[in-house]
Amino acid sequence: MTTPGTKRPRTTVVALAVVVVVAYSWWATSLPPFSTSGLVAVLIAGGVLIAVRRSTMRRRDHEADEGTGRVRWPWVAVIAGIGAWELQALFQHPREAHPTISSILDPIEQWHGARLVLFFAWLWLGWQLAS
C-alpha cells in the first residue's frame, strides 16, 4: 500500500528518469556514424542501463512458473527463419538485390526520429535482457 507521501517522490523520480532517457537518446542518435563519441554514447547507455536494472530489480521467484506449459518451438522456428534468411541475403551479391536487415535499416536511419525509435526499442530489449 502506498501513501500519497511516498507515491509522489517515486512518480517524480520516474518522470525525471524518462526526461533524462529521452534527452540522452536524442543526443546519442544525433552523433555521426563511425565516431568515437557515438561508440562511447552507446557503451555508456548500455552500461548504465544494465547497472540500473540490476540495482532496481526485484526478485524473480514469482516468475519461475510464468512460462510453464507454454511451448517455445514457434519462436525457435521464427528465429531460425530470420537467421537463415539473413545469411542467404548476406552471402549473395549485389546487396541491392539481396538486402539484409542492416541494408534495409540504413535508409530508414536517415531520419533522426527513426533512429530515436530504434534506440528506444534497443533500450527496451536491453532492459528485458538485464532483468
Add this chain to the structure above:
Amino acid sequence: MSSRTLTFVGWGVVAAALVLVQVLAARGARVATLRVLLRSVTRARAGQVLALAGWLWVGWHVFVRSSR
C-alpha cells in the same frame, strides 16, 4: 520476380510470422510470449551474459557502424 522482390517477400514472411507468434501468445495460446522467451534465455547467468553481449553488439552495429 526479381531477387530484390523475392528477398523482401521473404523478410515480410518472417516478420509476419514473428508478429503472429506474439499475437497468438498474447491471446492465450499455449505459446510463450517474447517476454517469457527472453526470461528463459536470461535465467542462466551464461545465457544472460551472452544475450547482453549480443545486445551491445547490435547497438554498436545499428547506431555506430551505420552507413547512413
